[in-house]
Amino acid sequence: MSATRRQILARTGALGASLAFSGSLGAVFAGTATARGMGRRGYGPLVPDPDGLLDLPEGFRYRVLSREGEPLRSGEGRVPGNCDGMAAFPAPGRRGGTCLVRNHENRTGSRSAVPRVRELTYDPGGEGGCTALELDRDNTVRSERVAIAGTSTNCAGGPTPWHTWLTCEETEFRAGDENYTKDHGFIFEVDPYDPRRTGAVPLTAMGRFQHEAIAVDPGTGTVYETEDAFEKPFGLFYRFLPDKPLGGRGSLRAGGRLQALRVPGVPDLSTVQAPGTVFDHVSWVDVPDPLARTTPIRFQDFGTGGITHAQKLEGCYWGGSCVHFVSSFAHRSAGSAADHYGQVWRYDPRRRRLTLVVVFGPDTDLQLPGESPDNICLAPSGGLMVCEDGDGAQHVFGLTRGGEVYPMARGRQNIGTPQKPEWGEFAGVTFAPDHRTMYVNCYRPGTTFAVTGPWHH
Template sequence: MSATRRQILARTGAVGAGIAFSGAVSEIFAGTAVAQSTGPDGYGPLVPDPDGLLDLPKGFRYKVLSREGSPLLSGEGKVPSNCDGMAAFRGRRGHTHLVRNHENRRKSRSAVPTVPGITYDPMGEGGCTAIEVDAHNEVVSERVAIAGTSTNCAGGPTPWNTWLTCEETEFKAGEEGYTKDHGFIFEVDPYDPRRTGAVPLTDMGRFQHEAIAVDPRDGTVYETEDAFEKPFGLFYRFHPNKPLGGTGSLRAGGRLQAMRVPGVKDLSAIKETGATFDRIEWVDVPDPLAKQTPIRFQDFGTKGITHAQKLEGCYWGGSCVYFVSSFAHRDEGSAADHYGQVWRYDPKRHSLTLVVVFGPDSDLQLPGESPDNICLAPSGGLMVCEDGDGAQHVFGLTRKGAVYPMARGRQNIGTPEKPEWGEFAGVTFAPDGRTMYVNCYTPGTTFAVTGPF
């Protein structure tokens, strides 16, 4: 296991306080016009939770919507473990529909129950569950939305109000006991999962998917790949044959391409914010199904292809798509070290720009340890789920670059002598902006947080 950011900082004796940024932090909030409602220190210090679940600032409160191992209201089985990426969709009469990933591999603590009609591979233990809550965040229904998939990490919503759940694995039929190939994207209807079933969107590629973002103008889907070993992942775009066609249209197939930045083999080598590359090239993927060779190993011609370590978050803002490299470690094969990059691709200008670089933070209990899931907040800022060692937080980021703690997990999954806390994932907001929903990965718990957002 590579050294964590906190371990590196402890060795180097970094001084100072707060997280450092270079570049235009305001770029992260492109396409949002909401004024920042938080103060310079966010919402104030976190108040210890007497119930030992979730610390929040004064004036905020939480409700546990769902907990690993409890019975699903549908009667289909138990709430699965490893709660990960999530999105919220508007329902009728003030209701909200949540679709929640479960990043279960083989031999998980609590598998997604198999349900006829929405199960892909009966040996797969991952999938999604769907939760409907009313205007008071009372759970109305909770059921399996797709089953029989594997390692459902992140994904993203579509303009036609479905969820694309991504498998972060490349296991093939016959490996690890699976009966079908894995590493696909599946579409999930949050209102009626049986409408979408369990059909892999094969033309979108078979690889270690992380997240997606859809261009609402033409339906192009951008995809990140979080490959664990060198060669690292690629950044993809998928041109659907039926753009913006609504539920099920992605099954009509399309064209998968990978991004090539001329003269750049590894994005980690770029360190200066504002660095812009014009004439970005998109190269057809030779074999999207990766029948013999994983895509990132395939032959993209004499010019090669551009890789990057730890490609994770991906979202649409304004007229561009943004994607995140959470970190890069030279000792793991990257061209250079960094603590996080945010890149902007402008489809109209065919240009790629490094807009933000995260720098070291000397307070080892404050932000920056492997930022993971992110979402734009109604307060005009950003919410970031932390995934690393030590205390686990949801952090807020203001438009001016100030970082503040929004929530801290208190569920100890270690021992009293050596405490550990499960990471946060899937942070998202209700369509009316009044509730923040977030998951604790372990033990799988989904919270609804309300207060003066």
């Protein structure tokens, strides 16, 4: 969650318009469902919500599942704020329903910390963590509790094939910094059904750095990781080769090898501007010190040939037989070698091939909707849902496989003043396993919505 502008979508009208990009969107959506409704241009204009919370297209409705400051149903404290990345899992048993795991990107001094719960707290000085909700088929909340506490700056993450959540700390705080008693910058595994089965154990072999998101290769168990470093040298793209691949809950604790991507002759991915550019036989280099005991990983010596960096490495997801990752933007003024308004890369592990799939901008209109997209998820219709994180009105936008952008939701909770209104960004968009409900967070004030309606399938 950076305040820096991340302009990817552009030229969007009230009902959707062409995206300013070059490249192949088909590759972005590789592996998504083929849907009868994928060619449609969205769901129509947004209808103002009389309750002033969430505007949706006609025929859609929302339910507020959870709000910052309300009592947790577990009695462990109050619902934390800064609601960020999230994933949905099938509820146990045959009754249907959904389990949600929700990140809280709290740092020291946050408004509403994750309550410290015994056996689930990593560091008493940490105020971040996750909460878990269990829902009935009709999205009635059956339970809400702390899933992990005492972490810091829990931004995004990703689900595993064995139905756990890997929550990522987007920080590099050390023990002794601020109020922290332990090092931070790790990934933690969270069991959405019974958090005590995973506890609060850092997966140290997966590296200590400013994590953003992960994606797991369901065939090999390899975990891909993005690093959203805020200053130059920028982040790296990693893979983790577990010693117990696809071993189920807790198997990642057994350790493994952390490696970083090296593209020969390309120290900065921003210099690659032509969609369709292919790098064959890219290499992976062992990280010298994954724990970054004395030197952050991106500063470490990777030997002859160096290593490949990129600004704002954020989204990461698996589609088809490849992993996709996003560089939200790159600016020379911030230290990048070149400018762009967003790249989507695809890595094919079988061919060891890296391809630049899409480049956005730079002829985008920064004043139009679609500013600063953040969290993304695959939609039932075969396209994407994208959370907006920028200035002015905040939206969830849909992106069809044909490249059409359309508004799906608009936040109406004013966190500013009547004279200078502000709206909290969206985060954590995800769909129920049966694709009948979209779940999404408002970051501030922390609010989790369930959205139902006539989804295209």
